[in-house]
Every structure is written in C-alpha cells, then in structure tokens.
Amino acid sequence: xxxxxxxxxxxxxxxxxxxxxxxxxxxxxxxxxxxxxxxxxxxxxxxxxxxxxxxxxxxxxxxxxxxxxxxxxxxxxxxxxxxxxxxxxxxxxxxxxxxxxxxxxxxxxxxxxxxxxxxxxxxxxxxxxxxxxxxxxxxxxxxxxxxxxxxxxxxxxxxxxxxxxxxxxxxxxxxxxxxxxxxxxxxxxxxxxxxxxxxxxxxxxxxxxxxxxxxxxxxxxxxxxxxxxxxxxxxxxxxxxxxxxxxxxxxxxxxxxxxxxxxxxxxxxxxxxxxxxxxxxxxxxxxxxxxxxxxxxxxxxxxxxxxxxxxxxxxxxxxxxxxxxxxxxxxxxxxxxxxxxxxxxxxxxxxxxxxxxxxxxxxxxxxxxxxxxxxxxxxxxxxxxxxxxxxxxxxxxxxxxxxxxxxxxxxxxxxxxxxxxxxxxxxxxxxxxxxxxxxxxxxxxxxxxxx
Amino acid sequence: xxxxxxxxxxxxxxxxxxxxxxxxxxxxxxxxxxxxxxxxxxxxxxxxxxxxxxxxxxxxxxxxxxxxxxxxxxxxxxxxxxxxxxxxxxxxxxxxxxxxxxxxxxxxxxxxxxxxxxxxxxxxxxxxxxxxxxxxxxxxxxxxxxxxxxxxxxxxxxxxxxxxxxxxxxxxxxxxxxxxxxxxxxxxxxxxxxxxxxxxxxxxxxxxxxxxxxxxxxxxxx
Ligand SMILES: [Zn+2]
Numbered sequence: 024x025x026x027x028x029x030x031x032x033x034x035x036x037x038x039x040x041x042x043x044x045x046x047x048x049x050x051x052x053x054x055x056x057x058x059x060x061x062x063x064x065x066x067x068x069x070x071x072x073x074x075x076x077x078x079x080x081x082x083x084x085x086x087x088x089x090x091x092x093x094x095x096x097x098x099x100x101x102x103x104x105x106x107x108x109x110x111x112x113x114x115x116x117x118x119x120x121x122x123x124x125x126x127x128x129x130x131x132x133x134x135x136x137x138x139x140x141x142x143x144x145x146x147x148x149x150x151x152x153x154x155x156x157x158x159x160x161x162x163x164x165x166x167x168x169x170x171x172x173x174x175x176x177x178x179x180x181x182x183x184x185x186x187x188x189x190x191x192x193x194x195x196x197x198x199x200x201x202x203x204x205x206x207x208x209x210x211x212x213x214x215x216x217x218x219x220x221x222x223x224x225x226x227x228x229x230x231x232x233x234x235x236x237x238x239x240x241x242x243x244x245x246x247x248x249x250x251x252x253x254x255x256x257x258x259x260x261x262x263x264x265x266x267x268x269x270x271x272x273x274x275x276x277x278x279x280x281x282x283x284x285x286x287x288x289x290x291x292x293x294x295x296x297x298x299x300x301x302x303x304x305x306x307x308x309x310x311x312x313x314x315x316x317x318x319x320x321x322x323x324x325x326x327x328x329x330x331x332x333x334x335x336x337x338x339x340x341x342x343x344x345x346x347x348x349x350x351x352x353x354x355x356x357x358x359x360x361x362x363x364x365x366x367x368x369x370x371x372x373x374x375x376x377x378x379x380x381x382x383x384x385x386x387x388x389x390x391x392x393x394x395x396x397x398x399x400x401x402x403x404x405x406x407x408x409x410x411x412x413x414x415x416x417x418x419x420x421x422x423x424x425x426x427x428x429x430x431x432x433x434x435x436x437x438x439x440x441x442x443x444x445x446x447x448x449x450x451x452x453x454x455x456x457x458x459x460x461x462x463x464x465x466x467x468x469x470x471x472x473x474x
Numbered sequence: 475x476x477x478x479x480x481x482x483x484x485x486x487x488x489x490x491x492x493x494x495x496x497x498x499x500x501x502x503x504x505x506x507x508x509x510x511x512x513x514x515x516x517x518x519x520x521x522x523x524x525x526x527x528x529x530x531x532x533x534x535x536x537x538x539x540x541x542x543x544x545x546x547x548x549x550x551x552x553x554x555x556x557x558x559x560x561x562x563x564x565x566x567x568x569x570x571x572x573x574x575x576x577x578x579x580x581x582x583x584x585x586x587x588x589x590x591x592x593x594x595x596x597x598x599x600x601x602x603x604x605x606x607x608x609x610x611x612x613x614x615x616x617x618x619x620x621x622x623x624x625x626x627x628x629x630x631x632x633x634x635x636x637x638x639x640x641x642x643x644x645x646x647x648x649x650x651x652x653x654x655x656x657x658x659x660x661x662x663x664x665x666x667x668x669x670x671x672x673x674x675x676x677x678x679x680x681x682x683x684x685x686x687x688x689x690x691x692x693x694x695x696x
Contacts, residue, residue: 063533084533088513088568114533114565146533146565197566233566237509237574244502247645247654252498254655257491262663264483265690266683272476273685 062145063114067128070116071135074109082113085144087197089230097206104210106157107139110202115145125151140209144198152205158213166215167205170222171196174204177226193235200231288439290432291390295351298358299339305365306332312372321375324460328368331462334469335361348434355431356442356449363391363454364462383459387413388443390429391454411456480690512578513568519560519575520582527551531563534594542621549625553632555608556587559624564593576602588631590624592616599627606636 060069062082073080078101081094093112101108109132120127125148129141138156140163152167154160176182178200179193203225208217225231309329316322335357343350363386370384387393388402388410396411400420416426428441443450448468455461512520515531522529527550530543538546538561550557562575569575572591579589586605592614593599599614612630616623645651671681 061532061535064536082533083515083518084531084563084565084567086514086568087566088511088515090514114563146563194570199566234510234513234568234570234574236570237577238502238507239573244499245643245645246648247643247651248498248502249495250648250651251645251655251658253491253495254652255658256494257487258655258659259662260490261483261487262659263666264486265480266685268476268479268483269685269687269689270683271685272479273683273689 061114062111062116065116066118067116067131068135070111070128071132074111074132074136078108079110080113081110081199084114084146085112085198087199087230087233089199092230093199093202096203100203100206100210105212106154106209107136108142108206108209109136109139110142110206112144112198112202113146115147122148123151124148126153129153140205142202142205142209144202150198150201152209154209159215162213163208163215166208166217170204170208170217171201174200174222174226177223178232194233196226196231197233200225200228203231288430290430290439291392291427293355293359293431295342295345295355295358298355298362299336299342302332302336302339302358302361302365305362305369306336309365309368309372312369316372316375319375321371324462325368325371325375327460327462327466328364328371331465331469332361332364332368335364335465345432348432352431352434356447359391359429360449360454360465364465367455367461384455385411386454386456387411387416388453388456389413389416389426389441391456392429396456410453476689509578509581512575512582515562515567516569516575516578516582519562520579523558523560523579523583527556527558529560529562531561531594533563534561537561537594538620538624546621546624546628549628553587553628555605555631555634555636556585557628557631558583558585558587558589559627560589560591561594561620562591564595572600573602576600580604586636588612588634590614590627601627603636606638608634609637610634 062070062080065073070080077098079094079097081090081097083090086093090112097110101110111128111132115124116128119131125143125145128143128145129151130153132141133139133153133155140152140154140157142150142152144150152164154163157163174196178196182193204217204222207221207225208215211217306329309325309332313322313325313329316325339354339358339361343354345351367384367386370381374381374383385396387396389412393413393416396413396416398412398414398417399409400412400417402408402410412420412426419426428443430439430441431445433439443453448464452458452461452464458464519529519531526547528543528547530538546559550559558579560575560579562572569578572593576589576591579591580602583589587603588608589602589604591600591602597615597617599616601612601614608631610630610633612627612634614627645654670683674683675681
C-alpha cells in the first residue's frame with residue numbers, strides 16, 4: 024500500500040506536466056486509431072479520448088468478475104439519455120491527486136468533455152459521481168446516495184448493518200453495482216430517483232455483491248473432526264442421560280435411604296442432668312439389689328457393671344454447661360454409658376433369678392436409649408455387618424430407611440455423625456451392642472485414660 | 475422402566491451425535507464442493523497458466539517487459555515441481571483475497587506444483603502448493619526487480635521437492651478423533667460428578683446420586 028501510494032505520487036507529479044490543454048488537443052486524433060491503453064498507463068487526455076469513442080469503460084480489475092457484462096449493462100442504461108453520461112471503472116490513470124483520484128478525474132474530464140454526469144470508480148480512493156450542467160445537480164448526488172443506502176438491506180436481507188460484526192459481516196456491494204445505480208438515476212433525468220423495482224433488480228443481481236472469502240482447506244471438515252464431535256456429543260448425552268435414568272428409576276428404598284441420610288443427621292435431643300439423675304437412680308437400685316443377691320456368675324457380672332457405672336458417674340458429679348461444648352459432649356456420652364451400664368447390671372441380676380434363661384442385655388445399636396434389641400439387621404451402608412436393633416429400628420431398615428441414630432451435638436458442624444462413627448469406647452462397643460462385656464471395656468478404657 | 479429409559483437415551487444420544495456432526499459440517503465447509511464461479515479475470519489467468527505458466531494482468535504489464543515475461547514463463551514451465559505465477563493486480567476482479575485466486579487457479583489448472591499470486595504492489599506474494607508439500611520453504615518475497623524476484627521464486631521451487639501429503643488430519647483420523655473424544659468425555663464426566671457431588675454434600679445429601687451403574691447389570695431394585 025505504501026509502495027503503491029508512493030508510485031502514484033511520482034506518476035501524479037509527472038502527469039501534471041503532460042496534462043496541459045495543448046497536449047490534450049494534440050493527443051486526441053491519435054486515440055482514434057491506436058488501441059485503447061489500460062487506464063493505469065493512460066493520461067487524462069487519453070481517457071477523455073477513449074470516452075468519446077465509448078462513454079463506458081469497465082476494466083477487468085474492477086469488473087467484479089464480469090467486466091464485459093457490466094459494460095453492456097451500463098451502456099443499455101445510459102444510451103438515449105438526455106444528458107451525456109460517462110462511466111469509468113478500472114485502474115487509476117496517471118496524473119491524478121492521491122487523496123481522491125476519482126473526484127479529480129471527474130473534474131478534469133469535465134474540462135475536456137464538457138458538462139455531463141461522471142460516474143467513476145478506480146482502484147484507488149472512493150468511487151464518485153458528479154453532475155454538471157444538469158438541472159438540480161446536487162439533488163442528483165443525493166438521490167444516488169439514498170438509492171445506495173436503500174440497496175444494502177435489499178441485497179442482504181439477513182444482515183444487520185448497524186451492529187458491527189467484522190467476522191460475519193458481508194463485504195458489501197461492488198463498485199459495478201454502485202455505478203449501475205448512479206447510471207440508472209442519471210439516465211432517468213430530473214427529478215432524480217430510481218424506482219424500487221429497478222433498485223431491487225440491481226440489488227439482487229448475482230454480479231452486485233462482492234465475493235466473499237472461499238472456504239479454506241485447513242478449515243474443512245475432516246474425518247477426525249467428525250468423530251470428535253460425534254463422539255463427544257453422543258457419549259456425553261449417553262452418559263448423562265443414563266445416569267439420570269438410573270437416578271429416576273432408583274428404587275424407592277434407595278431414594279428414601281438417601282433422603283433419610285440427609286435428614287437423620289440432627290443431634291439427638293438429650294438432657295444431661297436428667298440422664299445423670301436416671302443413671303444415678305438406676306445405679307443405686309443396682310447396688311441395693313446386689314446387697315441382697317446371692318453369689319452367681321451373673322451377680323459377678325452385675326458387680327462389674329456397678330463398678331463401671333460408679334466409675335463413670337464419678338466424673339459426672341460436676342456437670343458442665345452446654346456452652347462448654349467439648350466437656351459437655353463427653354459428659355453426655357458418659358451419662359448415656361452410665362445409664363446403659365446400670366441397666367445391664369440390673370438385667371444380669373435378673374438373669375440369675377431365672378437361672379440364666381434370658382439373653383444378656385443388648386441395647387439397640389443405633390441408639391442404646393431405644394432400649395433392648397430383639398432383632399438383628401444389616402448396618403446401613405455396610406451390608407456385611409449385622410447389628411442388634413430395637414423393633415422400630417429393624418422395621419425402618421427393612422423398609423429401606425436409615426434408623427435415627429444417637430447423635431451427640433458436635434463441637435464443629437462438620438463433625439455431625441452417629442455416635443458409632445466416633446472413636447470413643449462407647450462407639451467401639453456400641454454401648455454394649457457389639458461387646459458382650461461392656462463393663463470390662465469401660466473399666467479398661469478408664470484405666471488407660473488414668474494412666 | 476429403566477430399560478425403556480435407557481433405550482430412549484441411546485436414541486437421543488445417536489440423534490444428538492448426528493446433529494452435532496451435521497452442525498460441524500455446516501460450519502466447516504466441504505472443500506470437495508465446487509468453487510463458486512470465478513469470473514473473467516480468474517478465467518484469463520487460468521488460461522494463461524495452462525498455456526505458459528505465467529499470467530500478467532493488463533494493468534501490471536509495465537512491471538515486466540514481454541522479453542522478461544518470456545524468460546520467466548520458460549523457467550516456470552521447466553521447473554520441477556512446476557511453478558505457476560499470476561501477477562493478478564489489486565481491485566475487485568471477481569475474487570476476494572489473493573489466496574482465493576490461488577485456490578481458483580489450483581482448481582482450474584489442476585496440476586501439482588507451486589502457485590504464486592502477486593498483486594503487483596505488496597512486498598510479498600501468496601504461495602500455495604498442491605499435490606503435496608514443498609520439502610523446503612519457498613519465500614514469495616517480491617522485493618526488487620520483478621523479473622529477478624520471480625526467477626528467485628522459480629529457482630527456490632526447482633530446488634525443492636514435492637513431498638506426499640501427510641493424509642491424517644489434526645486428530646489423526648477417525649481413530650484418533652474417537653480416542654480424543656473419549657478422553658474429553660471421561661474428563662468432563664468426572665468433573666461433572668465432582669461438582670454435582672460437592673453441591674449435594676454441601677446441601678446435606680449423599681455424595682453419590684441414588685442409583686448405581688451396576689443396577690443396569692444386576693437389575694437390582696435396591
Ligand atoms: Zn433402635
């Protein structure tokens with residue numbers, strides 16, 4: 024572009040010398056016999072001479088793919104018009120101003136050819152139309168601009184020219200189409216204008232729009248690309264779809280379980296003072312009963328339970344407040360344990376009376392406060408592990424739910440979980456549900472802690 | 475119920491895949507499709523290249539004398555791989571970019587070799603090779619005298635050889651495309667389960683969605 028402009032500048036300054044009127048008149052007769060040179064090699068005088076022979080010049084370089092057709096169409100329109108009309112479409116002749124060569128050429132041609140309408144589109148600068156010596160010359164100019172503006176939406180009905188989208192915006196109309204409008208308006212004479220049918224005919228002609236970029240081979244669809252797109256789309260739909268089907272058709276049990284898991288995780292309501300009071304009362308009763316009991320293996324076990332319960336209760340003489348979360352939690356766990364120990368002890372004594380006929384005291388695994396377990400169920404989530412459960416808990420499990428487990432208020436929220444997932448002696452033994460001799464485990468644990 | 479759902483999903487997946495491929499093809503034009511008609515200058519240049527490997531537009535004749543043109547044309551025709559040169563000018567001659575003209579010329583001439591299109595004023599032309607890849611880079615630099623620049627280009631083409639095209643595409647053909655897609659989908663699915671799982675856990679539900687893949691195999695109701 025820089026090179027082109029510099030070249031045009033040099034040619035322009037040279038041509039200024041040649042473009043004097045004397046040279047122009049001298050050059051005219053020669054043009055009748057010699058073949059018309061291309062515009063870029065012509066002086067303005069040579070262009071004027073050529074226009075006298077044929078008022079329409081369309082060169083291939085600006086012909087939008089059909090220079091001869093454009094020439095004939097323009098001739099059809101202007102032949103027989105009142106005012107002389109000249110059309111020059113092609114390379115930029117020598118000796119013209121750099122900034123607006125088309126306008127420059129129109130002015131210079133007018134001085135050689137006289138009044139008329141000049142329609143000029145060159146390889147450099149914007150296309151121009153100018154009228155001299157015709158009625159309402161300015162109106163002509165405006166009529167062409169208006170027609171051109173009306174033509175764009177006709178030629179590209181789907182394009183919004185207001186929003187600038189350089190990526191997908193079409194290139195627009197060719198100078199050939201522009202010249203066809205300007206020539207049609209010019210040929211109609213004043214009052215200047217063009218009827219909509221003629222305008223639409225030009226706008227929708229195959230030669231009107233500038234060609235777009237051709238599809239590139241590197242951008243073309245390939246077998247690999249087809250497989251990538253097909254597999255990604257198909258497999259994604261398949262995976263997600265099947266997963267949703269699984270979810271939707273998951274048995275009611277499984278869904279209940281998952282909702283139960285979601286809702287069961289709230290701390291069990293517990294009253295520490297009440298628990299301790301109940302544990303103390305039961306332990307006192309156990310001690311009273313032991314005083315009158317005769318010797319037996321069951322009585323020995325009951326003594327063990329009493330010892331353990333009393334040991335646990337000793338730590339519960341000084342009750343803490345719920346605000347002291349860690350100590351309060353430990354005391355809650357111990358209070359439940361003391362109560363279970365005392366109940367188990369009393370149960371052992373009862374077995375002695377019945378000659379050992381009944382089973383040992385086994386509390387509900389999910390929450391020992393539920394009372395004795397008379398059933399065995401699979402632990403939720405661990406189908407291989409059987410745990411003892413009270414009647415209600417076993418019914419919940421067999422209908423697909425998760426029993427409400429004993430959950431202590433956590434120190435931090437994310438620690439919210441059933442007691443049996445903790446790491447206390449109570450969790451390990453399931454408050455006796457998983458251990459035949461809870462009292463031994465508790466005593467051993469206490470001894471370990473003391474040491 | 476589960477199997478009906480699965481069948482529907484399989485159908486949907488097939489439909490989606492077909493639709494995706496169709497969309498892909500509509501966005502990436504088929505190069506096998508015929509080019510739109512090129513116009514008078516494309517025809518003139520094609521005829522000239524078929525006849526003597528060189529086209530010089532009327533408005534660019536001043537850049538290179540007839541004698542120089544004859545020498546360039548002879549050299550271009552003698553070059554192996556063949557060289558085709560179009561000095562095509564700059565304007566609106568029925569094609570948009572010089573690369574578009576090169577594509578028209580390759581299509582119209584139909585001979586393997588190197589095609590150079592130059593507008594007569596840019597510092598560099600546009601080179602396209604067809605029938606393979608040139609073994610060395612051929613500079614389309616047009617600086618200096620036109621004949622010298624064109625001879626430089628022809629010598630460079632003559633010094634190179636035409637290597638057969640590596641016919642696999644970016645993805646490495648259907649197999650590569652399928653494997654790449656497999657990786658993408660598995661990565662995407664894992665990421666999705668992670669996000670869904672974390673959201674579920676944060677809202678207090680279980681990490682995994684109800685229902686297990688093995689349910690399809692075991693038909694388990696639980
Ligand atoms: Zn229970």
